[in-house]
Amino acid sequence: MAIKAVSPKTIEEAAQILRDGGLVGMPTETVYGLAANALNGEAVAKVFEAKGRPAINPLIVHVYSIDEAAKYVELNDFARAAAHKFWPGPLTMILPKVQGCKVSDLASAGLDTLAVRVPAHKVALSLLKGAAVPLAAPSANKSGSLSPTSPAHVHDSLGGKVDMILAAGASSVGLESTVLDLSGEEPVVLRPGGVTAEDLSEVLGVEVRYADGDADKPKSPGLLLKHYAPNTKVRLNAVDVDEGEALLAFGSLKFMGLKQGGFAKDLPEGRLCNLSDRGDLHEAAANLFAMLKELDKSNAKAIAVMSIPDEGIGRAINDRLRRAAES
Ligand code: AMP
Ligand code: MG
Numbered sequence: 001m002a003i004k005a006v007s008p009k010t011i012e013e014a015a016q017i018l019r020d021g022g023l024v025g026m027p028t029e030t031v032y033g034l035a036a037n038a039l040n041g042e043a044v045a046k047v048f049e050a051k052g053r054p055a056i057n058p059l060i061v062h063v064y065s066i067d068e069a070a071k072y073v074e075l076n077d078f079a080r081a082a083a084h085k086f087w088p089g090p091l092t093m094i095l096p097k098v099q100g101c102k103v104s105d106l107a108s109a110g111l112d113t114l115a116v117r118v119p120a121h122k123v124a125l126s127l128l129k130g131a132a133v134p135l136a137a138p139s140a141n142k143s144g145s146l147s148p149t150s151p152a153h154v155h156d157s158l159g160g161k162v163d164m165i166l167a168a169g170a171s172s173v174g175l176e177s178t179v180l181d182l183s184g185e186e187p188v189v190l191r192p193g194g195v196t197a198e199d200l201s202e203v204l205g206v207e208v209r210y211a212d213g214d215a216d217k218p219k220s221p222g223l224l225l226k227h228y229a230p231n232t233k234v235r236l237n238a239v240d241v242d243e244g245e246a247l248l249a250f251g252s253l254k255f256m257g258l259k260q261g262g263f264a265k266d267l268p269e270g271r272l273c274n275l276s277d278r279g280d281l282h283e284a285a286a287n288l289f290a291m292l293k294e295l296d297k298s299n300a301k302a303i304a305v306m307s308i309p310d311e312g313i314g315r316a317i318n319d320r321l322r323r324a325a326e327s
Contacts, residue, residue: 003151003165006123010166015130017163018043023050025140025154025165026127028119029173030090030193031147031289032154033062033137034162035127041104044136048106050161053143058109059136060092060177061116064128069116072101072134078182078204085203088120090177090194107136113183123168139176140165146230146289146296146324149174153293174286175316180208192316194285210315230296230303234325238304240264246271246300248291250308251279270298281314288317292324 004010006027014024018035021043026035034050036043038061048055063069066083073095075083082091097103097114108114116134119125128135139147141157148154151167178193180200187208189197200208232246241247242259247267249256253274256264264272273291275284295303305321308314 003155003167006166006168010164011123011126011130014127014164014166015132018127018131018133018135021046022163023047023161024127025148025151025158025162026124026135026137027151027166027168027171028062028121028124028137029171030119030175030177031149031171031173032140032151032165033119033124033135034140034154034158035062035135035137037131038103038107038134038136040133041106044104044106047136047138050158051138051141051143053138055106056109057143058111058115059107059138061103061107061114062119062124062128062135062137063116064118064125066118068128068134069118070098072098072103073114073116074098076182078187081203082180082182082200083118086195086199087118088125089118090120090173090175092117092177092179092191094179094181094183094190096183103134104136115179117177121168123166127166144229146292147176149286149289153290170286170290172286173282174288174290175313175320178316181211192319194313194316196312196315229324229326230292232296232298232300233302234292234321235302235304236321236325237307239306241267241304242302244301245304246295246298246302247273248295248303248305249274250276250284250306252277256306271295271300275308275317281309281312281317284308285313285317288320 024035026033036047092115094113140154141148149171178195179191181188189210197208253265275287
């Protein structure tokens, strides 16, 4: 396996690997994806195998344009409106497959709906055009663990299992896409992300709600699973730091103390990360997974996490943190 810096030549090499049924670590604006030709069942099977992902959990299929998406899914009026506004971008839509849809059934876990997205990353778009096939691409990490936001994360998690990693720096959004289900009676956000239900309501002209815990869970198989978890225990809404804990901070540390006395700002090297010292939620989202990984290495007894406002992309951050805290 090779990590290769992006160039027209390495993109063409990666496109060839994909056409030949191989796996490529692909940069996107959300997180790094593990890409495979979505039309090739054997290639898609390699994705499930490499990630240790349960076969009931369908993958997102990436395409480079709305017209490409229309080859595989029925774009209803809501889908067209949302696509015009948010594609390319961190919005995945679940839609009915077109008749005779050529995407491997394994990618959609046998469902008659398919998750599709157009990523807003130059390299991902060039790769999609170069490969000239839709790419099934879940996050490039072992199933259940934290998503990768850098080429090094992909290498650490899946190194031996991908044919090439295309390195293009850190992912700018840092959280997985919003998943919007448009296959039912009413639009529902199954997974919160950078595009919020409020953003979607405005564009669709109807109220878009977030999936409601148990009632909606079975709709998105992936939501049934413990996910995005570091090895270290995670303690949410911390107002101070216990002995032996590391701190994942957000905003000012002025009032953050240590239970045994002293200030959180004086925690030893490696035990403190601040998602955004100026309290910016987008910066926090972009840092979340890398900082959780870093603190996970600190041998702390737990990672205490300061509370994060539950608004805008903060809602998606809190969703990932709750899953990380699930034991
Ligand atoms: P990932 O590929 O890891 O970013 O996860 C994709 C998410 O979308 C998972 O939670 C999947 O369960 C969900 N998903 C993908 N396809 C479908 C579908 N056809 N119906 C419902 N949820 C889906
Ligand atoms: Mg994932």
